[in-house]
Amino acid sequence: MFEKIKENNKYKNLINGNWINSENNDYIEIKSVLDNSTVGFVPTMSQKEVDFVLEKAKLAQKKWRETSLDKRANILYKAAEILEKNVGVFVESMIHEIGKDRKSCKSEVLRTADFIRYTADTIRTMTNECLVGDGFYGGSPKKTGIIKREPLGVVLAISPFNYPINLAASKIAPAIAVGNSVVLKPSTQGSICGLHLARVFEEAGVFEGVIQTVTGKGSEIGDYIVSHKDIDFINFTGSTAIGKRITNKCGMIPVILELGGKDAGIVLEDADLEHTASQIISGAFSYSGQRCTAIKRVLVMEEVHDELVDKLLDKIKNVTVGNPIDDNFDVVPLINEKSADFVMGLIDDAKEKGATILYGDKREGNLIYPTLIKNVTLDMNVAWEEPFGPVLPIIKVKSYEEAIEIANKSEYGLQSSIFTKDINKALNIADKLEVGTVQINNKTERGPDSFPFLGVKSSGIGVQGVKYSIEAMSRPKVTVLNI
Ligand code: NAP
Ligand code: G3H
Secondary structure: OOHHHEEOOEEOEEEOOEEEOOOOOOEEEEEOOOOOOEEEEEEOOOHHHHHHHHHHHHHHHHHHOOOOHHHHHHHHHHHHHHHHHOHHHHHHHHHHHHOOOHHHHHHHHHHHHHHHHHHHHHHHOOOOEEEEOOOOOOOOOOEEEEEEEEEOOEEEEEOOOOOOOHHHHHHHHHHHHOOOEEEEEOOOOOHHHHHHHHHHHHHHOOOOOOEEEOOOOHHHHHHHHHOOOOOOEEEEEOOHHHHHHHHHHOOOOOEEEEOOOOEEEEEOOOOOHHHHHHHHHHHHHHHHHOOOOOEEEEEEEHHHHHHHHHHHHHHHOOOOEOOOOOOOOOEOOOOOHHHHHHHHHHHHHHHHOOOEEEEOOOEEOOEEOOEEEEOOOOOOHHHOOOOOOOEEEEEEEOOHHHHHHHHHHOOEEOEEEEEOOOHHHHHHHHHHOOOOEEEEOOOOOOOOOOOOEOOEEOOEEOOEOHHHHHHHOEEEEEEEEEO
């Protein structure tokens, strides 16, 4: 079923129900993160082509919004089934495009199928509200409000490289479920995965023009598309820098932004250190730390600092490192050379300023070995920057207040973990942390996908999660009966 999306390794875009070649024969070469071989070529779309896509998206949405919830839900169930059936195709595409190991690719695809199904369940059981005017100042029992949810129109979904299936589908499924049309602009490195995903929704029966794709570099086409008059909503996941740029360009177009993080693992003196160390190591290093929710710093009470460090050191030795073509590995080559240079820069800066490297600090091409650093002080960049790579700084703290202060001083506010046996202390600290989610005795992580997922401060705007994404990409419409 995927033959129609390419010809001689040149991929096409899904435009108004057809797979179309680049108009100007202008393509970007997508290279394998693992061996630099060519994975394929994707079109650089022109502004004229984007205009055409958006015109069709507007028209298609008018028809799509009239379909029943049941019909949309059934199409989503079908999409989930097709996705699951083709898991192997997705895994082979992902492994080269984004360098994730097979096991993690497979779990991303299966999780996404679940997400799509859950979205269908949710939309199917969505009910409208009916309010009477009684009981409010000036209200009248003669007024009855019928409150329905309306789609917003055309949703622009912009996805990042690190979860090219999940973070595209988790925008597409709730958006179309509630009657929007979607234009997907996938991350360039990851766009072949995005095109495969669009094909799945097409095969499931989504009407022509309801899902379309736009490929091309964000740095070239991004400003144009995010400020386009035909976009009604932007659902973006990516870096804080690009998120801020979008808000400067998009004017009054509403947005959801899922951005960067600097999630802290806060370890209290009574924590179960064995469990804590396991959680921290897996939270920090899976997929080389290229997760928004990776644990990106440890704030540990001085009483247990040395013991925790010993346990972390013990466990980091079991983190597997290698090329995912050969096997499943925790730490794999980073997405590109620029990212690897950035991570090494953070390590070098920490060393120059007096930190102690406990483990790692080794690079082979873009593969950076898991690196653990202690004696990290607040003047070091690694204490504040999001590395998006396998480096974990440990900061010793004297009190809970100090831990909270350092945690909150970050520009980011995605998640934090607290490790302790005392639930009262955990809840007290959780209350004071400026983040979207606090995990108690667990690594920071996104799921379950039905929970609200959000970042505060520079980590984002708006809330995702199946029900929350449906709400964000729709609005109430009130019709008042005056009788
Ligand atoms: P990125 O460089 O910001 O790119 C994200 C997306 O934005 C890509 O599709 C990119 O396209 C596009 N883009 C680039 N410039 C644009 C512009 N001027 N206008 C509109 N779109 C533009 O991020 P990334 O490297 O792919 O992902 C890593 C970052 O995402 C990390 O900071 C991570 O924390 C964050 N992230 C956050 C969450 C969350 O839920 N909070 C989840 C995952 C990732 P091109 O690829 O063509 O440049
Ligand atoms: O990179 C951001 C993803 O949303 C993280 O999801 O915590 O399940 O790895 P995860």
